[in-house]
Amino acid sequence: MxxxxxIRSAAQQSVETLFSAVAGTMSVVxxxxxxxxxxxxxxxxxxxNRIAAMSSSIAAIGAVAGAETLLGQLKCVTVEFDxxxxxxMEVPDIRNPLVLTxxxxxxxxxxxxxxxxxxxxxxxxxxxxxxxxxxx
Amino acid sequence: MIERKLLFTGATxxxxxxxxxxxxxxxxxxxxxxxxxxxxxxxxxxxGLDYGEITLDNGEKFRLFGTPxxxxxxxxWPILSRGAIGLIILIDNSAADPLxxxxxxARGFQPLIESAACxxxxxxxxxxxxxxxxxxxxxxxxxxxxxxxxxxxxRQKADVLLLIDILLTQLENKR
Numbered sequence: 445m446x447x448x449x450x451i452r453s454a455a456q457q458s459v460e461t462l463f464s465a466v467a468g469t470m471s472v473v474x475x476x477x478x479x480x481x482x483x484x485x486x487x488x489x490x491x492x493n494r495i496a497a498m499s500s501s502i503a504a505i506g507a508v509a510g511a512e513t514l515l516g517q518l519k520c521v522t523v524e525f526d527x528x529x530x531x532x533m534e535v536p537d538i539r540n541p542l543v544l545t546x547x548x549x550x551x552x553x554x555x556x557x558x559x560x561x562x563x564x565x566x567x568x569x570x571x572x573x574x575x576x577x578x579x580x
Numbered sequence: 581m582i583e584r585k586l587l588f589t590g591a592t593x594x595x596x597x598x599x600x601x602x603x604x605x606x607x608x609x610x611x612x613x614x615x616x617x618x619x620x621x622x623x624x625x626x627x628g629l630d631y632g633e634i635t636l637d638n639g640e641k642f643r644l645f646g647t648p649x650x651x652x653x654x655x656x657w658p659i660l661s662r663g664a665i666g667l668i669i670l671i672d673n674s675a676a677d678p679l680x681x682x683x684x685x686a687r688g689f690q691p692l693i694e695s696a697a698c699x700x701x702x703x704x705x706x707x708x709x710x711x712x713x714x715x716x717x718x719x720x721x722x723x724x725x726x727x728x729x730x731x732x733x734x735r736q737k738a739d740v741l742l743l744i745d746i747l748l749t750q751l752e753n754k755r
Contacts, residue, residue, distance in 0.1 A: 446618055477613035478625050479652055497627075497652040504611035504628040512609065541614060 454571040455483035468551030499545040590670030592649040595734035604632025661692040666747040673708040697750035701732035
């Protein structure tokens, strides 16, 4: 996988900001739409690539569900578990689409997580728009 | 009406999406996204699942599911295997190591193969004659599996229907 260093850098910056902003965060991963991690901050680095692959599947299935039900573009998929929450958001960009994933433990608050994730997605999308495409 | 589930798998570029598209009578559900892997020469790649439907002449309806091919999506394989009555493994004979591919998917779907039926379709044999069908057969046997292996062009509806026909014959013989 070839990803321009500026894209990695912008993604890593966003990931670090999000990790610090949301209490209870276990992992933040930014990945390509086809499941390659390009930036991450996590308490368990062994999970990074698995989270990236799973999130790309979740985002893709969410997106097709939106298309099939005529509900439009995917914004977010949230999955609640016994002891935590998974938030998957698409970072829209016509050239460099990414997937942002936040994994929270039981201390995490969904509303707080969604607020900060949306801010991060907007910031990252703005950064991507100004950067070269993959492979450039 | 009886509805059954069939699963298509194989490496990236083997033609899983194309095969389902060739026979589906409904608009396919696709989860294709831009490919960023330079080792794979295709613009889009499946990361979730493919879905289509077909009704055979005898009235039997099949739900057709396709898996993502890459190993990093192997977590989807047991999920998509649930409830399937058969597995179609597609091999691209122009790939770097088609025999390794057949082992990957035979092992990756071993529980389904043991409980259901399996057929292997090998594509691009006309331009890449090696490994031969016998080579594929011997490789499968080396991991303890015995399945029909046929040449296919997954763009051709008749070829994909033949795979399903052979799969159903396998199931009949298992009963």
